[in-house]
Amino acid sequence: MSMAEETIVPDKVSDQIGVYCPEPIFRTRQALDEMESGQILEVIADDPATAEDIPRLAKRTGNELLKFYSEGNINHFLIRKS
Numbered sequence: 001m002s003m004a005e006e007t008i009v010p011d012k013v014s015d016q017i018g019v020y021c022p023e024p025i026f027r028t029r030q031a032l033d034e035m036e037s038g039q040i041l042e043v044i045a046d047d048p049a050t051a052e053d054i055p056r057l058a059k060r061t062g063n064e065l066l067k068f069y070s071e072g073n074i075n076h077f078l079i080r081k082s
Contacts, residue, residue, distance in 0.1 A: 008066055008078050010042035011035065017074070021049045025057055028079075032063060035081045040066065043077040050075050 014031045016024045024045050031041050043054055051070070054077045058065040067078040 008040060010078060011039040013042045013044065016043060016045040016047070016050075018046065020047045021053065024050050025053055028054060028057055028077075029061070032061065032079065032081050037081055039081050041077075041079045041081065043075075043079065045075050045077075046073050047075075048073075050077070054079075 012031060012035060014027055016027055019027065024043070024047055028043050035041060055065050055068060058079050062082045064080040064082060065077065066080055069076050
């Protein structure tokens, strides 16, 4: 797969570096609530709990987790609003 096929361009980025549980869940939920269906939100967080919490939130709210990856201790989530 080429880099171009892998690249997903978010409509909105929620930078949550230095923010800890439960705040990332509230902020992600709020950001998704403000978005239109089909738009993509990127969440960037360094709270280790987000690795489980954000995918759970996406599933519970019916949104689609497109991609999750980590760079060092930074987690990246790409979520498509349903």
